[in-house]
Ligand SMILES: O=c1ccn([C@@H]2O[C@H](COP(=O)(O)OP(=O)(O)O[C@H]3O[C@H](CO)[C@@H](O)[C@H](O)[C@H]3O)[C@@H](O)[C@H]2O)c(=O)[nH]1
């Protein structure tokens with residue numbers, strides 16, 4: 063089966079591109095070509111680059127003119143108001159400079175995209191390396207166990223050798239119901255996995271598979287005879303019916319578990335005494351629920367897994383591989399008063415526990431709601447890792463795609479501009495930024511070693527591994543680290559067999575339990591130099607940055623169909639909390655030792671550094687935006703009683719200069735639009751998606767980003783930690799069968815009206831003070847007014863999704879209120895322009 067995957071390839075600066083002797087050795091021994099790369103050099107991309115350069119030239123001319131005019135205005139004014147006039151000009155120009163800078167930081171890293179096709183069919187079965195998949199879950203209320211169970215099932219059923227795959231579930235909530243749910247899922251896997259293999263069904267998440275076609279409006283994915291990939295078409299219908307029946311049973315059982323748990327809230331008891339534990343205080347547990355199956359796939363007989371008891375009565379699986387990959391349940395120890403570092407802490411615990419159980423050279427991380435949507439996804443990631451030169455790739459980031467977003471995507475959940483433009487653009491440099499779920503890692507990279515091309519003497523990792531001060535004191539773990547670091551990248555494929563059989567032996571689980579105890583990381587380098595990075599709520603960006611800074615590359619892997627699917631927060635409360643967390647986390651990174659401007663001058667690609675600067679600075683724009691929008695309104699009160707000074711502060715003086723200003727404004731807007739159109743052309747996103755993104759950016763900038771700046775200011779000044787508020791994951795079941803209106807009912811809740819206040823106040827104040835100025839004849843020159851109105855119109859236009867959310871009934875048609883706002887803006891613009899011609 064051959065599938066075409068389109069992504070883009072990493073290129074570092076030419077000087078880095080020299081192959082190390084080790085690389086040459088590898089290429090000589092095996093000509094590995096799983097990835098085909100072509101530089102994008104269409105007319106569109108050339109025009110795109112040209113327009114970016116043109117716009118940057120316009121910036122230069124604009125600021126030259128703007129600053130010189132300002133200097134003239136400031137020097138010719140010697141009234142009592144000189145300092146105020148000066149301050150207003152300075153603030154105003156500072157705002158414009160910031161907006162220009164942020165645009166440049168955002169655009170530059172996108173200028174060199176390349177296209178990459180991954181050839182999964184070329185990847186021989188024997189080359190597939192062992193893979194550990196980490197699933198994180200933290201709260202059974204916000205993250206229903208059924209969702210996690212489905213994710214686990216999709217992983218177990220992925221098209222990957224069962225003896226090379228292991229699924230680890232981290233339960234940060236420490237609830238026994240989660241463990242039971244994982245066990246239920248593992249048991250059902252005994253039926254589900256062989257069924258998927260027999261009929262080649264997709265997607266391999268039972269909930270998504272069985273509900274395809276149930277939801278109105280949601281894409282239907284029923285297999286037709288033409289697409290059928292399995293081995294017994296006539297049997298498909300009856301097998302499907304039986305498996306569906308069993309799945310319904312599973313669903314009822316897990317729902318019943320959850321209903322029962324509501325009353326009892328059973329958690330693992332605390333470590334210190336036999337008290338009942340809480341989410342923040344409970345013992346560490348590691349349990350192998352399904353052991354690793356025997357290696358030989360020729361033994362098609364049933365294996366020793368209780369899960370498959372009696373399945374031959376249900377389906378004919380006589381010629382199907384019925385082996386199920388290993389499943390491990392893990393709950394790290396937590397104690398009150400001891401920092402647990404949120405998801406990063408959970409990932410590090412998983413990294414260590416898996417090291418003594420299976421120690422696979424590659425790791426895939428999926429949040430509990432992100433399931434495998436394309437069963438070949440794991441292989442696609444492996445292609446990028448094993449390709450010639452892939453030894454320098456620390457991680458492969460897949461785009462995040464979401465189910466069940468409202469058809470209009472009014473809160474820009476799909477994030478297409480980020481994934482399809484920014485991440486793709488970065489793939490042409492040193493690689494995409496790590497943004498959490500759907501990311502495959504090279505284990506050795508997480509142990510803090512240099513990538514092969516920067517490794518001077520081949521085995522720099524050896525000394526690191528022996529230091530208990532770096533990795534902690536567990537001898538079995540140090541042994542496993544040494545195994546990983548001494549293995550060359552060539553050996554990280556299938557020629558390597560896992561040292562630990564994952565047989566559920568007491569010794570190994572005992573070691574693992576020690577490794578997930580909460581004191582294990584004390585006085586070690588965990589969270590700083592190795593593993594996932596602590597100190598920020600966006601551990602993903604920080605971890606990726608540390609890897610890139612060491613000289614590692616990353617790769618972007620967009621597959622068709624999408625590799626993984628997850629749920630997105632579709633109500634505004636959750637969405638804004640998510641955006642707030644990302645913004646606050648970014649600023650935390652900016653104020654940490656992982657600031658993009660610091661360190662490793664020669665290993666980080668210059669434009670990669672620019673991208674990280676942009677990623678960690680963007681929330682500040684909200685402050686400039688608010689000040690800039692409010693400024694024109696603030697002038698008349700500041701200048702009360704002195705119309706001449708107010709005029710000086712507001713205007714550029716001569717009408718000729720004013721015409722220049724309008725011309726600049728038009729040129730800047732036009733080039734912005736052209737660049738956007740070009741971007742949609744080369745990346746394949748639609749103009750609507752681009753616009754939605756702009757709109758939601760404005761919504762966030764006038765709300766969540768401001769809050770993030772405040773939160774981080776509090777952290778920097780008073781040390782107040784930023785919390786990780788989990789996003790609620792809905793079950794598809796909760797919404798199945800309902801109409802679009804009911805399913806997105808939350809969107810129409812009026813809860814967030816308060817958020818409309820800041821922009822509404824800005825608009826109202828500006829309009830009132832403008833009207834007053836117009837009446838008083840103070841504004842002989844219309845520039846400041848035009849500026850204020852243009853900005854207000856921009857803000858209002860961006861609040862469109864908001865307005866739609868508030869007025870659900872008219873969401874499909876043009877709402878009367880919006881029409882009113884538009885008319886009002888046009889009227890104001892007309893009067894300002896007329897004013898200008900006087
Ligand atoms: O103490 C914690 C907190 C969170 N999680 C897990 O972290 C994941 C992400 O949480 P979610 O609420 O879904 O956040 P999102 O904003 O949807 O996630 C994005 O942003 C996060 C960083 O802010 C990344 O960690 C995620 O991988 C990325 O998908 C979930 O699986 C949680 O179970 C834990 O395991 N322990």
Ligand SMILES: [Mn+2]
Pocket residue numbers: 429431628629789
């Ligand atoms: Mn999530």
